[in-house]
Amino acid sequence: MAEKLEKIEKAVDEKLTVAEMYANRPRKWWVYTLVVLIIAALVGWSGSTVQFEGLTVTGRSVAQGVISGITHPDLKLMFGTSNTDVPYLLLQTMAIAVLGTIFGAILAIPFAFLASTNILPKPLAYLFRVVILLIRTIPSLVWALMWIRVTGPGAACGVITQSVCSIGMISKMYITAIEDLDTRILESLDAMGCTPFQKIRYGVIPQLTASFISTTIYRFDINLKDATTLGIVGAGGIGASLVQCLNSRRWAMVGSFVWGLMILVLIIEYLSTQVRSKLARGE
Amino acid sequence: MDNETNSAVKLTWFDKIFKPQVITLPNGHSTIRRRSRAPFIVALVLLAIILSLRMTGFDMGLIIRKFDKLMDLMVKLFHPKWSFFDKVTRPLIDTIKMSILGTVIGCALALPIAVLSSTNIDKNRVIVSVLRFILALIRTLPTLVIALVCALIFGLGTFAGTLAISIFTFGIVAKMLYESIETIDMGPFEAMEAMGANKFQAFWSACVPQILPVYLSHSLYCFEMNVRASAILGYVGAGGLGITINERIGWRDYEGLGMVLLTLFVVVVAIEFTSEYLRGKLS
Numbered sequence: 001m002a003e004k005l006e007k008i009e010k011a012v013d014e015k016l017t018v019a020e021m022y023a024n025r026p027r028k029w030w031v032y033t034l035v036v037l038i039i040a041a042l043v044g045w046s047g048s049t050v051q052f053e054g055l056t057v058t059g060r061s062v063a064q065g066v067i068s069g070i071t072h073p074d075l076k077l078m079f080g081t082s083n084t085d086v087p088y089l090l091l092q093t094m095a096i097a098v099l100g101t102i103f104g105a106i107l108a109i110p111f112a113f114l115a116s117t118n119i120l121p122k123p124l125a126y127l128f129r130v131v132i133l134l135i136r137t138i139p140s141l142v143w144a145l146m147w148i149r150v151t152g153p154g155a156a157c158g159v160i161t162q163s164v165c166s167i168g169m170i171s172k173m174y175i176t177a178i179e180d181l182d183t184r185i186l187e188s189l190d191a192m193g194c195t196p197f198q199k200i201r202y203g204v205i206p207q208l209t210a211s212f213i214s215t216t217i218y219r220f221d222i223n224l225k226d227a228t229t230l231g232i233v234g235a236g237g238i239g240a241s242l243v244q245c246l247n248s249r250r251w252a253m254v255g256s257f258v259w260g261l262m263i264l265v266l267i268i269e270y271l272s273t274q275v276r277s278k279l280a281r282g283e
Numbered sequence: 284m285d286n287e288t289n290s291a292v293k294l295t296w297f298d299k300i301f302k303p304q305v306i307t308l309p310n311g312h313s314t315i316r317r318r319s320r321a322p323f324i325v326a327l328v329l330l331a332i333i334l335s336l337r338m339t340g341f342d343m344g345l346i347i348r349k350f351d352k353l354m355d356l357m358v359k360l361f362h363p364k365w366s367f368f369d370k371v372t373r374p375l376i377d378t379i380k381m382s383i384l385g386t387v388i389g390c391a392l393a394l395p396i397a398v399l400s401s402t403n404i405d406k407n408r409v410i411v412s413v414l415r416f417i418l419a420l421i422r423t424l425p426t427l428v429i430a431l432v433c434a435l436i437f438g439l440g441t442f443a444g445t446l447a448i449s450i451f452t453f454g455i456v457a458k459m460l461y462e463s464i465e466t467i468d469m470g471p472f473e474a475m476e477a478m479g480a481n482k483f484q485a486f487w488s489a490c491v492p493q494i495l496p497v498y499l500s501h502s503l504y505c506f507e508m509n510v511r512a513s514a515i516l517g518y519v520g521a522g523g524l525g526i527t528i529n530e531r532i533g534w535r536d537y538e539g540l541g542m543v544l545l546t547l548f549v550v551v552v553a554i555e556f557t558s559e560y561l562r563g564k565l566s
Contacts, residue, residue, distance in 0.1 A: 018478065022488075035499070043387050046380030050445045056438040063436050095335035102332060137551045138544055141427070141515040145532045146360075146540075150353045151346075155339035160346065229425040232519070236339065239425070246431055258424070265423040 062249070069251030070258060078256040084241065086260040093237035094264070096155055096230070097223040100162020104223075105216040108167045112174030118181065129175075136168030140226050144235045155236030162223050162230075170219050177211040214279045221272045228261055297323075359537035360544070367542040371527065375546055378523035381444045381516070382509040388445070389452025390502040396453075397460035403469055404490070415461075421454035426512055430521040444521035448513055452505050459501045460494075467493040496565040503558040510554055514547055 056062075078086045113119055115128035144161040151157045186203045194202070231239020238257060245253040303315040335341075346353070399405050400414035430447035437443045471489035476482070517525020524547060531540040 039387060042383050046383040049377055049380050050384050050441045052442055053438060053440070055436060059436040059438070062432070066432055092338050095338040098331050098335045099339060099341060102328070133552060134548060137511065137548045139511055139515040141518060142528055142532075142544070145529070146356060149356060149532070149535070150349045156341040156345060159339050159341045225423070225425060229427045232427055232431075239428075242428065243431065246428075246435070258428075261425075262420055262423040266419060269419075269423075 065249060065251040066254065069253075069255035071255070072252055073255035073259050074252040075256070077253055078260060086238070086256055089238040089241060089257075090260050090264050092155055093227045093231075093239075094224065094268075096158040096162060096227045096235075096237055097220055099159045100227070101166055101216060101220040101223050103159070103163035104166025104170055104219065105212070107163060108171035108174055111167055112171040112178055115171065116175050116178040118179055118183075132168055132171050135164065136172065140165040141229065141233060144230050144233050148234060153234035153236075158227060158230045158235035158237055161235055162227065165226070166219050166223060169222070170215055173215040173218075174208075174212060177208055177215075181207055210279050210282065214276050217272050217276055217279075221269055224268050225265055228265075356537055360541040362538055363541035363545050364536075364538035365542065367539045368546065371524075371543050371546045374517070374522075374524045374527045375550065377441055378513050378517075378525075379510065379550070381441050381523055382448055382506060382513045385445045385448025385513070386452050386502060386506045386509050389449040390456050390498070390505070392449070392453050393457035393460060394498060397457045397464060398494075400457070401461040401464040403465050403467075404486070418454055418457050421450060422458065424450075426451045427516065427519055430516045431519040434520045439520040439522070441522035444513060444516045444523055447516060447521060448509050451512065452509060455508075456498075456501050456505050459504075460498055463497040463501070464490075464494055500562045500565045503562055507551075507555055507558050510551055 081087065111128060111132055115125050115132060117125045119125070120128075140161060143165055144157065147157050147160050147164075151160060181204065185207070186199055189199045189203045227237045228239050228242075231237040231241070232243045234240060238261060242254065242257040242261070245251075245257060297320065298317055301318040303317045305313050305315050307313045396414060396418070400411050400418065402408075402411055405411055426447055429450050430444060433443035433446045434440075437446065467490060469490075472485050475485035475489050480488070514524045515528070517523045517527070518529050520526075524543065527543055528540065531537070531543060
């Protein structure tokens with residue numbers, strides 16, 4: 001920074017014109033060349049395996065089918081009320097996400113406190129962080145596949161999967177909130193003679209609620225999108241029906257599932273953004 | 284009487300149903316305290332939980348009854364079969380290649396679209412809202428469903444996976460990027476225009492240097508996500524590690540699965556650390 005200022009001062013002293021200063025502007029061309037070279041090398045390396053082999057025999061008809069399905073969805077399926085219709089399946093998907101998020105948020109609290117460096121000594125906290133990282137790296141679909149072996153297929157499996165998966169991200173964000181705790185408030189409460197319980201009630205909880213709730217709502221958003229794919233492996237929700245229709249090439253049904261899914265996700269995303277920005281403003 | 288106090292505290296429809304408490308201060312003025320919304324929210328959440336429990340048929344007993352089965356699985360998972368490592372490397376490299384190529388393609392496409400959909404650069408409201416709506420729709424589609432459709436059209440293999448990742452990356456990076464572009468400082472742009480530079484020159488020298496680091500940072504972040512996401516794409520036949528994972532679970536070879544997940548964990552953590560380091564440098 002100081003170097004930059006010096007340069008500008010020098011330029012002003014030398015009474016350079018604007019055009020001359022522009023010609024002398026800092027150039028990081030070697031950084032950009034390096035970045036471009038690295039990216040080019042990586043693309044070259046990976047391009048060797050990924051090859052375009054043309055459409056499959058039925059490729060064209062599939063593409064046409066998908067487009068016709070999206071433009072002509074099956075309206076009876078879309079607004080029906082039976083167990084296999086879109087509204088019920090969407091509600092079930094949402095139910096999975098609600099339970100998964102709430103259980104995950106509760107389970108994440110102990111993890112987050114145990115992994116915060118201002119609560120536990122560093123080595124112990126880092127140990128818990130590795131566990132959290134382990135949970136986070138395993139894709140949710142793999143969790144679902146493993147849980148199905150334990151619980152059998154169904155919506156309950158989806159709930160367990162999401163509860164476990166959510167721990168990873170939620171506790172990661174809780175940790176940041178806990179480590180940002182303002183400890184001076186605790187000190188002043190201490191000075192006032194508060195009991196430990198009062199210190200937690202009036203010093204810790206008010207500082208954490210807003211960010212905890214915000215994180216949970218954000219995760220609900222993600223879980224809802226995730227819940228739509230969990231059905232593919234048989235863990236309940238709309239995904240199973242969607243994939244069945246895709247594989248049996250019933251395009252009108254595919255269309256109505258996709259539309260239902262898009263509308264639900266858009267609505268939830270909008271609501272969650274609204275609530276979270278309200279929370280951030282402290283209302 | 285309450286005109287003054289009412290204007291100080293904003294009343295919403297909630298306060299019209301549950302009348303706020305009026306407190307008379309010692310000096311004769313009165314102020315109001317809004318009724319807490321907490322009981323109302325707690326009741327809503329409880330209702331959601333009860334409805335969701337009924338819908339998903341989830342019960343805690345299931346986990347307790349199957350606990351030994353779960354422990355059996357976990358124990359096997361944590362005793363990875365080291366000899367299986369040789370068979371993991373190839374699909375793992377495929378997965379990484381898929382994510383690199385997908386990320387690069389998606390990010391390259393996202394840059395112009397993001398510039399066109401940020402309100403401070405593109406003054407045309409119609410284009411901005413249409414582009415944003417399309418991006419929002421793309422983001423609602425689950426990656427796995429995109430991958431499945433791609434696999435049906437272009438045949439099984441890495442190409443379908445790469446395409447799915449590009450579409451997913453495109454939606455996310457474009458959104459993150461236009462949000463960041465809207466926060467850049469437009470002062471230099473206006474100054475350069477005032478000095479007589481044309482729109483493109485001003486954009487190139489005043490905006491691009493501000494956008495570029497953010498763009499690279501978002502791309503790296505997305506690459507991180509893509510490595511994790513592409514690991515499961517193989518489940519629907521889109522190449523990579525997913526095929527191996529699915530196969531291992533199908534054969535109940537949890538020791539082999541443990542090895543696959545361990546390798547994935549190491550790679551993901553390594554990529555995350557590198558990317559976090561690079562992103563720290565960029566900002």
